[in-house]
Amino acid sequence: MGKLNNKVALITGGNSGIGLATAELFAGEGAKVAITGRDENTLKDAANQIGNETLAIKADVLNLASLDDAFREVESKIGKIDVLIVNAGIFKGAPLTDFSEALFDEIVDINFKGTFFTVQKALPYLNDGASIVITGSAAAEVGVENASVYSASKAAVRALARNFSADLLSRKIRVNVLSPGHVETPIHGRLGLSPEQVKGLREELASGVPIKRVGTAEEMAKGYLFLASDESSFMLGTEIVVDGGWSQL
Numbered sequence: 001m002g003k004l005n006n007k008v009a010l011i012t013g014g015n016s017g018i019g020l021a022t023a024e025l026f027a028g029e030g031a032k033v034a035i036t037g038r039d040e041n042t043l044k045d046a047a048n049q050i051g052n053e054t055l056a057i058k059a060d061v062l063n064l065a066s067l068d069d070a071f072r073e074v075e076s077k078i079g080k081i082d083v084l085i086v087n088a089g090i091f092k093g094a095p096l097t098d099f100s101e102a103l104f105d106e107i108v109d110i111n112f113k114g115t116f117f118t119v120q121k122a123l124p125y126l127n128d129g130a131s132i133v134i135t136g137s138a139a140a141e142v143g144v145e146n147a148s149v150y151s152a153s154k155a156a157v158r159a160l161a162r163n164f165s166a167d168l169l170s171r172k173i174r175v176n177v178l179s180p181g182h183v184e185t186p187i188h189g190r191l192g193l194s195p196e197q198v199k200g201l202r203e204e205l206a207s208g209v210p211i212k213r214v215g216t217a218e219e220m221a222k223g224y225l226f227l228a229s230d231e232s233s234f235m236l237g238t239e240i241v242v243d244g245g246w247s248q249l
């Protein structure tokens with residue numbers, strides 16, 4: 001018997017990287033899985049890879065109406081949501097002196113505002129007793145060159161989890177955060193670098209991690225499974241950091 005048998009789980013950004021690995025693990029644990037993302041082709045490919053009749057829905061967290069539509073579709077096709085993984089996000093950075101208002105807005109709108117409204121819009125479609133897991137980042141705990149706005153956006157969602165948990169106590173909905181450290185996913189390939197530069201970046205990142213490697217999406221997925229399932233029933237408003245010791249040692 002799976003740890004999420006017959007639970008309905010929605011994973012935003014479930015068509016890539018950490019979200020995709022989490023969707024695959026959840027399907028293997030018996031969940032009825034829905035994923036959202038921005039790209040129709042990768043959504044289709046991801047749904048095939050996950051299997052188990054995964055529901056794939058195009059929705060952009062910058063478009064709040066598309067979130068309403070996505071949640072309504074999940075409820076009508078596979079039922080009310082028991083597990084919501086708020087994972088859609090971007091990483092971008094720039095030197096402080098050159099940081100544009102447009103870049104500031106893009107990061108904050110997707111990572112912070114997008115997280116806030118994903119949870120707010122999901123509320124009518126969640127079962128009481130649901131588990132919400134928000135993707136933070138270990139970067140919120142350390143100072144990293146060029147990454148001030150990204151790190152602050154992730155510190156902001158860490159704060160949301162505490163406050164949402166307080167807001168949702170009467171419905172017994174738990175809200176926690178999974179904060180990855182450096183993880184090998186397509187996120188690094190979206191920085192406009194060549195494949196060699198991406199490889200170099202990952203090696204540089206790995207050298208700064210105490211256990212001298214970056215993490216895998218599958219290692220993150222195990223943390224989401226714990227927070228999503230009843231195994232973490234006494235945890236709310238808190239955080240699991242999965243970062244090879246990067247933010248702690």
Ligand code: NAD
Nearest residue numbers: 013016017018037038060061088089137182183185186187
């Ligand atoms: P990824 O680029 O592989 O996946 C990001 C996902 O977010 C994609 O599915 C994408 O479609 C979705 N997304 C982005 N903008 C969106 C939007 N406007 N609307 C809807 N969906 C959108 O990257 P990943 O590494 O799997 O990242 C997943 C999460 O983990 C992000 O929140 C990221 O900040 C966080 N994170 C990643 C790392 C890392 O090193 N990879 C470290 C810490 C935190």
